Amino acid sequence: MMELLEMEPLRLLIFLGGLIAFAALNAAYLVWLERKVAAHIQCRIGPKEVGPFGLLQPLVDGIKLMSKQLLVPNGVDPYLFKVAPLLVLVPAVMSFVVIPFGENLAARNIDLGLLMIFAFASVNVLGLLLGGWGSGNKYAVISAARAVSQNVAYEIPMLITVISLVMVTHTMNLNEIVKQQEGMFWNWYIFRLTASPLMPVAFLIFFICSLAETNRAPFDLGEAESELIAGYHTEYSGMGFGVFFMGEYANMVIGASLATVLFLGGWQSPFGIGSGWWWFLLKVYALIFCVMWVRWTYPRTTLWGLLNLSWKVLIPISLFNLLLTGATIKVVSYLFGA
């Protein structure tokens, strides 16, 4: 068995299968979690009929979605309509390839992991855009236009924040970044004030941007139900819709994983002992819980409020953080020697 695992192509295949299964199950159970969280925040109980605590509900929902007919309405662009959901899901699954779940638990440990995730994440927008346009429906087109202006606006502060972090880490290898945060929790980059005094703010900017990039509330203008029905996936039925959903939840996990890896020490334990993948998953799902908490607490913003927040608040602060990080690195290396 171990000899088989040594073979690179086979190892990649196993990891790919595992990642796809993870993405699918993860989406199903995050929907369950979302419904439970929403219910408890609104003083309800949530799904409880199928299985204990409604735990079998997502599987039943999945079977229902798969057994439904895939309708392709008249007037849509047949090719783009079918390609769009895949364009949302595939980059998300590809991004999982470089995420280090544990010290030796990453499909590929490449030097440009961080850059690769952003390269694939940028394809995601194209999927939303083509899905919206291909539907040939004015609500979907409006939604796609909104989603894109939002994604383009929030990609900038996110990338600037990441660049200022890379200036500190000197590497884009995600596993290396995690290893640099070894030891007690004040070694995590979010608390590393000697690297840049604004690190907690950088984390906040990153978190807000990842909310906006994954089109989560309060930034879910792309699928504002009260105005646009369901936005870019209005015309999708059955698994077309299901794949869009899987992509959205996979992107959420990637956003939370990146925040964990970059700022919260990845798979490192906060107390220096007992590090492993369990800490990674714990941190990721704690962040995802926060994302859901935000969604059911704050109302949806307006489009101009959203764009103003990015261009007038987040981008100036992240640029200032970039300058401050550079200055801090210079001052620290001058005072204490390189």
Place this chain on the structure above:
Amino acid sequence: MSSLFTAEGLAGLLFLFIVAVTLIGGIIATNSVRLPRAVSGLAMCLIGVAGLYYFLNSPFLAAMEMLIYVGAVCVTIVFAIMLADPGAEKRSGRQTALSGVLSFGVAGILVWGLVLLATSTMWPAVPVKVNDGSVTAIGHALLTTYSMVFELISVVLLLAIIGALVLARIGRDKA
């Protein structure tokens, strides 16, 4: 790596696949009537080009190709088309019987010239890689050897921004 296929065989197969993706993308980009489809073809072609860069051992360039060309340029083009006219179709000018023949002729001459150039050039074999393709190496190269080119590119971007501003102002005065 010993498997069913040899490493070279797999690499060759991968190369052919990437080239096919690039070519098919290019054909879709030039031959489709609906503009968003053409842009998706362009995106496919550029993903193929990124694959070629990766195949040539420069993952940094491949990631940048994806990030900038697929993620930014193609998205901007589709966005602009949707804002202007969601049902946009290419309006080609008048076509005569001669135009098809002529364009085939010109394309043939171009292909012949490129093939002649490729076969007659003495391709120097690079004995070792120029650098390891890492971010550090590329950063050093950009800010030392190629700093002039690097600065000139920023001038090009500045010109593009000024051009966009001028065009926007002209449009505003007319309206």
